[in-house]
Amino acid sequence: MSSQNPIWALISTFGLMSLFAVGGAAAAVPEMHRIAVDVHHWMTDKQFADAYAIAQLSPGPNVLIVTLIGYAVAGIPGALAATLAMCLPTALLAYYVSRLLNRPSQSRWPALIQAALVPLSIGLMAASALILAQSTDRTIAALLLTATVALIASVSRVNPLWLLLAGGLLGFAGIV
Amino acid sequence: MSTDSAPAAQEPDQEPDQGPDHPAIHAPPPGLLALFLAFARMSLAGFGGVLVFARHAIVDRHRWMTADEFNETFALCHFLPGPNIVNLSMVFGSRLRGIAGGVAAFTGLLLPPTLIMTVLAIIYARFGDVEVLRRILAGISCAAVGLLIAVVFRMMTPLLKRMDVVVLILMLGVFTAIGVFRWPLQAVLVIAIPLSIAVTYVMRRKVAV
Secondary structure, X not given: OOOOOHHHHHHHHHHHHHHHOOOOHHHHHHHHHHHHHHHOOOOOHHHHHHHHHHXXXXXXXXXXXXXXXXXXXXXXXXXXXXXXXXHXXXXXXXXXXXXXXXXXXXXXXXXXXXXXXXXXXXXXXXXXXXXHHHHHOOOHHHHHHHHHHHHHHHHOOOOHHHHHHHHHHHHHOOOO | OOOOOOHHHHHHHHHHHHOOOOOOOOOOOOOXXXXXXXXXXXXXXXXXOOHHHHHHHHHHHOOOOOHHHHHHHHHHHHHOOOOHHHHHHHHHHHHHHHHHHHXXXXXXXXXXXXXXXXXXXXXXXXXXXXXXXXXXXXXXHHHHHHHHXXXXXXXXXXXXXXXXXXXXXXXXXXXXXXXXXXXXXXXXHHHHHHHHHHHHHHHXXXXXX
């Protein structure tokens, strides 16, 4: 299916992925990387890291990295198809589940399931960080920048945008 | 709230629960255009994540929900699959104005940034090989990974404090399977989700007994 129509490949790939993306967009990054780089060869490692950086730097939900992947595969129709496939099915699912769960009697299982998903979603996000670090942090300076940003963002409440801009400036200066 | 009629119609029913010390809890339910514009605005303000801005707009600024209602709605969206904030827009909009409200909020959240992202994709496809742009993006990538690591640490802190060994092993297992071995997400989660639910269930029973 993927070799014939790229739009259909995008829709089926991201539609299916979104239904398994527990823990949000950041947790789905490893799977996006595996599909887009390793399985379909839609982008290179470097292009994927760039797409992640652009998605972080732009306004809007970070899940919109799929817009960039879709564009790389099939232009503007690909961008729209990937975005809708990633966002619409789970949004409709959420709509129906929220209507179901709002019966007052069923209050115990949502809390239990949510608690059970917490360690899984953190593990997924940590995996995202590792995979992205492997493609971006190829030099000592780059590794240091990542570590410094991680430290600053962990201990302070500085606006993340400033740290991204600082990274861009260091890159512009040719330091990383 | 029951499930059968339009959620917007039940909104006033929740008022009496809040007690008299919360004056003017709910503004009247917004129109579809207002929903669309509100979500478009919080989306465009949300560099590096929309949640903070969404809460501010919905609870503090427009008073469409109380803080508790917002937390419950977000918790629901957090344990469902898919992008949390996108799910939130659909659930929230539909609670205020039925399915049309959900679509209005969903569209408002996604349409403007998708257009911006498409323009950026075009620019990247044309100029992505320019050396200066590559260097800038490389620097931003490093910082972005650092931010992700920081978020992971912040989320991990409560787990580490509780020193819940089984939970930590589950977390480490998922990390290793996906991050190191690069196994497919579906295969890992099909095993990990039931396992984790079972473990959580058993541990809670132990605590209760």
